[in-house]
Amino acid sequence: MDFINALIVLLNYTVIPALTYGSQLALGAIFVTLIYGILRFANFATGDMMSFGTMFAVLLTYYFQSKGISFGFLPTALLTVPFAVAMMIFYMLLIDKTVFSYYRIKKSPPVQLAMVSLGVMFVTQAIIRIIIGPTDRRFLDGEKFILKASEFKEMTGLNEGLTIKSTQVITLVVTIVVVSIMFWFLNKTKTGTSMRAYSDNEDLALLSGIDPKRVVMITWIIAGILATIGGILYGLDKSYRPFVYFNNMLPIFAAAIVGGIGNPYGAFFGGYVIAFAEIFLTYAYKRFFVYLLPESLEPNSLMQLLSTDYKFAISFSILVVVLLFRPSGIFEGKKI
Amino acid sequence: MKQYLNVIAAYSIMLVLIILVGIFQSWSIALSIFNYCMISAVMTMGANIQWGYAGLINFGIMGYTALGGLAVVLVSVAPVPEAWHVGGLNMMISLAVIIGMVISIKYILKKIQKSKKRNYLIAAIIFFGLILIKLISGPAIEHIEAVEPAKFGFLGGLGLPVLFSWIVGGFFAAGLAYIVGKVALGLRADYLAIATLLIAEIVVSIIKHEDWLARGVKNVIGLKRPAPYEIDLQTSPWFINLVEKFHSTKLATINSLSEKQDLLNQLVIDASSIYVKLCFAGLFLVVVIILLIITQKALYSPWGRMMRAIRDNEEAASAMGKNIVKQHLFIFILGSAIVGIAGAMMVTNDGLFTPGSYRPMRYTFVIWVMVIVGGTGNNFGAILGGFVVWFLWVQAAPMALFIINLFTAHLPETNGLKVHLIESAPYFRFLLVGIGLLVIMRFRPQGILPEKIIKQ
Numbered sequence: 001m002d003f004i005n006a007l008i009v010l011l012n013y014t015v016i017p018a019l020t021y022g023s024q025l026a027l028g029a030i031f032v033t034l035i036y037g038i039l040r041f042a043n044f045a046t047g048d049m050m051s052f053g054t055m056f057a058v059l060l061t062y063y064f065q066s067k068g069i070s071f072g073f074l075p076t077a078l079l080t081v082p083f084a085v086a087m088m089i090f091y092m093l094l095i096d097k098t099v100f101s102y103y104r105i106k107k108s109p110p111v112q113l114a115m116v117s118l119g120v121m122f123v124t125q126a127i128i129r130i131i132i133g134p135t136d137r138r139f140l141d142g143e144k145f146i147l148k149a150s151e152f153k154e155m156t157g158l159n160e161g162l163t164i165k166s167t168q169v170i171t172l173v174v175t176i177v178v179v180s181i182m183f184w185f186l187n188k189t190k191t192g193t194s195m196r197a198y199s200d201n202e203d204l205a206l207l208s209g210i211d212p213k214r215v216v217m218i219t220w221i222i223a224g225i226l227a228t229i230g231g232i233l234y235g236l237d238k239s240y241r242p243f244v245y246f247n248n249m250l251p252i253f254a255a256a257i258v259g260g261i262g263n264p265y266g267a268f269f270g271g272y273v274i275a276f277a278e279i280f281l282t283y284a285y286k287r288f289f290v291y292l293l294p295e296s297l298e299p300n301s302l303m304q305l306l307s308t309d310y311k312f313a314i315s316f317s318i319l320v321v322v323l324l325f326r327p328s329g330i331f332e333g334k335k336i
Numbered sequence: 337m338k339q340y341l342n343v344i345a346a347y348s349i350m351l352v353l354i355i356l357v358g359i360f361q362s363w364s365i366a367l368s369i370f371n372y373c374m375i376s377a378v379m380t381m382g383a384n385i386q387w388g389y390a391g392l393i394n395f396g397i398m399g400y401t402a403l404g405g406l407a408v409v410l411v412s413v414a415p416v417p418e419a420w421h422v423g424g425l426n427m428m429i430s431l432a433v434i435i436g437m438v439i440s441i442k443y444i445l446k447k448i449q450k451s452k453k454r455n456y457l458i459a460a461i462i463f464f465g466l467i468l469i470k471l472i473s474g475p476a477i478e479h480i481e482a483v484e485p486a487k488f489g490f491l492g493g494l495g496l497p498v499l500f501s502w503i504v505g506g507f508f509a510a511g512l513a514y515i516v517g518k519v520a521l522g523l524r525a526d527y528l529a530i531a532t533l534l535i536a537e538i539v540v541s542i543i544k545h546e547d548w549l550a551r552g553v554k555n556v557i558g559l560k561r562p563a564p565y566e567i568d569l570q571t572s573p574w575f576i577n578l579v580e581k582f583h584s585t586k587l588a589t590i591n592s593l594s595e596k597q598d599l600l601n602q603l604v605i606d607a608s609s610i611y612v613k614l615c616f617a618g619l620f621l622v623v624v625i626i627l628l629i630i631t632q633k634a635l636y637s638p639w640g641r642m643m644r645a646i647r648d649n650e651e652a653a654s655a656m657g658k659n660i661v662k663q664h665l666f667i668f669i670l671g672s673a674i675v676g677i678a679g680a681m682m683v684t685n686d687g688l689f690t691p692g693s694y695r696p697m698r699y700t701f702v703i704w705v706m707v708i709v710g711g712t713g714n715n716f717g718a719i720l721g722g723f724v725v726w727f728l729w730v731q732a733a734p735m736a737l738f739i740i741n742l743f744t745a746h747l748p749e750t751n752g753l754k755v756h757l758i759e760s761a762p763y764f765r766f767l768l769v770g771i772g773l774l775v776i777m778r779f780r781p782q783g784i785l786p787e788k789i790i791k792q
């Protein structure tokens with residue numbers, strides 16, 4: 001019994017939150033990796049682009065709520081996804097047309113494009129703050145919990161409760177659906193294949209008649225979908241605040257590089273690697289060991305490896321270690 | 337002379353702008369903008385050495401700035417004897433353990449061939465070393481942080497003069513740059529950018545959360561100053577006499593004695609803050625000029641030519657027998673040290689150390705905009721970039737407010753859009769700086785003052 005209790009503690013406080021956070025990071029990391037692989041630059045506006053899409057979801061949620069439209073027990077924000085995605089794609093294509101395409105046609109070095117993305121970051125951040133302001137916003141409505149701790153205790157008769165928030169399930173389900181559709185698209189359709197060809201060898205792809213404009217456009221569209229959905233899921237699970245989204249760029253970059261930048265599968269797993277590392281290394285295991293060990297051996301400290309203040313620092317340290325020993329990422333991305 | 341015409345013109349315009357702020361807003365604001373411009377200029381020079389001379393991207397400016405600030409605390413604050421008494425010894429032992437770990441790892445790397453066994457050995461040293469440190473320092477940290485937490489709660493510094501900390505700040509930053517350079521300099525450009533960005537984030541999070549070191553997010557206030565304090569000036573007779581003499585015509589027009597005294601008091605208070613800022617401005621100007629002379633000499637020395645050669649064609653430079661790895665590391669350390677000095681200058685100017693305020697937006701990306709806007713590879717350009725961008729960054733909000741008021745003049749005060757726009761005026765600085773960067777990148781990619789190569 002104690003063993004099951006210990007497992008439930010671990011599941012409740014580490015595994016489920018890590019899976020949720022990992023999925024949100026994974027969507028962002030695939031976004032980074034797609035832009036890097038196909039458009040060939042590190043996009044420093046990542047966090048703010050995710051924030052931009054989410055902003056529309058937040059505003060539309062408020063609008064829908066004021067009109068009395070709801071999605072039953074699901075959050076209203078899910079209804080706004082198509083509109084937010086559409087706005088996001090429009091913004092991204094506009095930015096590409098006015099800013100990035102000039103340097104792509106000129107074949108500027110990737111560093112220059114990265115610098116340009118800094119400019120896009122500043123502008124996007126300004127637009128977001130002017131439209132919605134810098135404050136913290138919650139836009140989750142509908143059922144909050146699928147399984148409450150007390151219900152679980154009654155059901156199983158265990159000491160420890162298991163809580164499952166609806167946002168956690170939504171995050172996992174949506175991520176699995178979106179990512180599988182994306183991988184199917186990249187691997188099985190003709191457009192997806194042409195995108196991969198363009199990523200591998202631009203000149204050969206052009207020779208075989210692939211239209212670069214179309215590839216770029218579709219990349220931005222997929223990126224827009226991923227960024228918006230990733231941003232909305234994060235906002236539903238925690239809350240929406242522009243500054244936090246900007247900062248999320250850092251673990252997302254770490255996830256993309258750990259997985260091997262340019263490799264979407266790697267980015268997907270990289271997200272979970274970062275999330276699990278962050279949560280497992282900062283969790284206080286005292287309660288877990290209290291169940292497992294005999295009373296005489298019970299720990300009197302928190303049994304915490306690192307304080308939660310170092311959450312971000314952990315993911316960055318992982319990145320440094322990976323860069324040192326396996327510079328092309330765990331799953332072998334593009335060559336550095 | 338002719339080749340310096342654009343430099344002189346650009347600097348004159350900048351100076352006129354700051355003087356205009358002095359006339360229309362206040363001289364105190366103008367001087368604080370000027371001081372911050374100068375600090376930004378030093379940071380920009382550091383980044384410019386790395387990017388302009390050698391083509392290395394360093395997105396970790398924030399980390400070096402924060403380390404420079406930490407140096408001010410560790411050097412100038414008086415030590416806290418109680419804290420040293422309860423936990424100083426243990427912290428020193430922990431430091432010795434860290435040094436021991438580093439030395440033993442270095443020894444193993446040197447003596448044992450590359451193998452699985454070596455990796456396991458190093459991992460074991462790190463693992464057990466960390467546990468040992470945690471055991472030794474854990475209770476000590478608790479005791480230190482319990483010493484008058486509202487006022488101290490940290491070990492304090494050495495109690496040395498604050499100007500000394502500027503040099504120490506440079507050395508701190510150089511030390512970090514050495515480690516970062518060893519780890520990350522082999523990476524391709526954009527990877528280097530991301531890696532340095534994240535390492536800086538690690539450094540700042542350590543400074544933020546290790547309260548025993550510099551009080552973390554509880555901030556250290558009331559740091560020493562190389563300039564006199566306003567309160568002291570306001571009570572010293574020579575200063576009051578000076579102000580009286582300076583404003584004698586203005587004072588002479590007032591007949592009532594009490595009114596005259598009130599006005600004089602007000603003038604003395606204003607003048608004291610201006611005087612302090614002028615002292616700082618003088619000090620900063622000295623630093624900027626010394627750095628400018630050194631960097632300018634370096635740029636046109638054989639060493640500077642070699643760096644440009646390495647930047648423009650690594651293979652060719654390497655074929656000429658130049659050690660690229662070593663030179664990259666050297667210039668990375670040099671540039672970072674300058675940024676560290678700037679960080680120390682900034683904390684000295686503010687008189688407080690607030691680790692929570694170190695954010696990549698303000699301390700990395702804005703500095704990079706300065707480098708690119710000013711002119712990469714040109715020291716005069718870098719300084720100008722620091723001035724222009726900082727000026728825009730500070731003055732964007734008043735400018736935006738003015739324009740918003742102009743365009744919404746016909747709307748009533750309670751109009752929703754008008755209220756919203758006026759509330760969001762501070763965020764127009766991001767817009768202005770972002771658009772500035774995009775425009776410069778597109779139409780003048782070499783910056784306002786482009787790199788100039790003097791043919792000898």
